[in-house]
Amino acid sequence: MSPIAAVMRRELRSLFVTPVAYVFLVIFLVLAGLLTFYAGDFYERGQADLQPFFEWHPWLYLILVPAVSMRMWAEESKGGTQELLLSLPLRLSEAMLGKFLAAWLFVGIALLLTFPIWITVNYLGSPDNGVILAGYLGSWLMAGSFLAIGACLSALTQSQVVAFILTAVVCVLLLLVGQPAVLDFVQDALPRRFVNAVAHFSMLRHFEAIERGVLDVRDLLYFFFSIIAWLLAGVLVLDLKRTR
Amino acid sequence: MIETEQLSRRYGSLTAVDALTIRAEPGQVLGLLGPNGAGKSTAIRMIAGFLAPTSGTARVCGHDVRRQPLQAKRALGYLPEGAPSYGEMTVREFLVFIIRMRGLKADVGYRRFDEVVGQLQLEDVLDQTIDTLSKGLRRRVGLSQAIVHNPPVLILDEPTDGLDPNQKHAVRQLIDAMARDRTILISTHLLEEVHALCNRVVIIAHGRLLADATPAELEARSRYHGAVSFSAPGSAIAQEMLGRLPQAAAIEVDPLDGRITVFPKPGERILEPVETLLRQQGLEVSEIQLERGRLDEVFRQITSGPAPSRGAEGRA
Structure with missing residues (x-):
């Protein structure tokens, strides 16, 4: 097993052993449902x-992802x-990636557990499931960006x-910066x-672009690079702490 | 093999480790000694690759920790200070995690798992979470983690801290048994440990190397080396007579139990003259002891000097 996978497994396990995972899942699912309806x-x-x-997800993530x-x-x-x-014999980047992937996978699981709402909307009408899939993808990518930001900033402090x-502050700034107001x-x-x-x-x-079902490469790249950039910054922070 | 070469580490203007050059060979148990804050842990962290040196370098089995950190870490088993481990994991999960991180193949992994669990007597607590274990058990879990991949080099930061005498003995036996074909570096502030384990000692204070010798050589530096001590009634007369011995440099009487210690002049042997004299005087002596030297005294003598001024000034 590669060190990345080993770190990822350990992190996922530790999420589910401590109450963090269950608190997150319950609050996320309850709030997502309430806010939607x-x-x-x-x-x-x-x-x-x-x-x-989906339009509530950024604001839910704002509270829950930093946790x-x-x-x-x-x-x-x-x-x-x-x-x-x-x-242990692993690179800083591998440790960072393992931890990030575990958290991202976990949020992915939380997202998957919202499937009843997808069933509901399919029962009530005939939605464009492609758009819904895009919404899920966009939501997961945004959660990934938030997590990468959190990973970097978590490395800064004890x-x-x-x-x-x-x-939370960095995420809210990144959310609000493009608002017309x-x-x-x-x-x-x-x-x-x-x-x-x-x-x-x-x-x-x-x-919002992805969530509307418009899968533009630029939007995908934005999230992709934002995740990479914040994770790299986090690795840099860890390395600086070694040498400082 | 562990080598450090002018290994230095500065935090701002504070020099924690100052141009430390040490070397430990296979088969050797090297004790790193020093008062608290001497830079032991900082030095060890640099060798283990957790901290980067400010200047100089260290090599583990010939792998430079700066240029080949992964190879160096693979050759190394490391018990950090305080034996940290993931408290929410069970002992089994924790060891399996380490085995995976170390990249051991499944069959080797299973075999080593059983071996270290047996060696450190962890069978009964395998499925307990580490948080619920006693300090001694946690230390043993930390040790099992350090040796599970059978590394040629072991670095143990205060391996017996917090263990009871029986556990200390068991851990020392384990280290002793592993020492035959390995290089082991232990840091400690327990001088008894040096006697029990180490065949070489490095003493540092204020980040600088102050002594690099065998325990016997260090003991020979003691004022007590070769001194003779005994308890006898009528010590006043004895003192008087002993003072006239040409080989005696000084005589001390313990104010508590009246035990007399006779210090030899440099290069003189004093046991026989003292015994002869006591016999001649007809003094009854229940036992008489030839001192090897006291490590704690030598340790104090070496490390209690003033802080080196160049370090305090924040040498560039």
Whole structure:
């Protein structure tokens, strides 16, 4: 078994041994359901799609993903197990990837467990299941980006609370940066080209594009590179802590 | 084999390890000694590849920890200070995780699992989570993790810390048995451990190498080396007479139990003259002891010097 797979298995196991996994699953599923049916007007819209379901995901992830990612490195660093892990024959990047993949897989499982809502919408009408699949993919990619951010910031500190807050703040900034309200606010102060460039970093924009069923390579690449970049930054942080 | 070459580590202006050059050969148990904060753990962490050296380097079985970190780590079994392990895992899961990380093949893995579980007597706690184990058991789990891949080089940071005398004895026997064809580096601040285990000792303080010798050589540096001590009634007369011995340098009387210690002049043997004198004086002596030297005294003498000024100034 490769070291990446071994780390991934261990991480997944530790998620399910501690209450983190169950708390996450229950809150995610309950909130996703409630928000879709009550706040999202799932029935009243009279449309057979899952848009009211997916549009809440960024905001759910904002609270829940940092709770999963905060322990990734902060816990190891605090408990001294980081010394054990990093003296085993594996690269920093492999350790990072193993931990990230475990968390990402876990969120994937949480997403899969929302299948009753997919059954419901198929029972009530005949939705475009391609669009729904794209929605799931977009949601999972966004969760991956949040997790990569959390992995990097968790490497910065020994405190899980600090890791949680930092991750939530960075994620909310990345979500809001492309919102019209924010862009209008800074439009006069900053050059137009800069504002447009910044708007491209908005996670919400790319997520909404995918969620509408438009699978543009650029949106996929955005999430792909964002995950890679944050994971690399995290590896860099770990390496700096070795040499600092 | 472990070699370090001018191994140094600085934290800002603090020099934790200062140009440390040591060498341990197969078959050797090298004890790394020093007061708390001397830089033992920092040095060990650099050899284990957890910390990067600021300058200099270390080699494990010839693999440079900077250029070939993975090869160096493969050759190494490492017990970090405090024996950290994943508390939510059971002993079995933890060992299986380490075996996977070490990339052992299934058959080898199973065999080694059984071997280390037997060696460290972990059979009864295999399915207990590590968090619920006593300190001594956790230490043994940490040791099992370090030796499971049968590494040619072992680095153990305070391996017997927190163990009761029986467990200490068992761990020392284990280390002794493994020492034959391996290179073992242990850090400790227990001087009894040096006697029990090490065939060479390196003493560091303020990150610098202060002594590199065998335990016997260190003992020979002691004021007590070759001294003779005994208890006798009528010690006042004895003292008077002993003081006249040409070979005696000084005499001390323990204020608590009245035990007399006679120190020899450098290069003199003093046991026989003392015995002859006592017999001549007709003093009854229940037992008489020739001292080998006291490591704790030598340790204090070597490490209690002032901090080297160049280190304190934050040498570039």
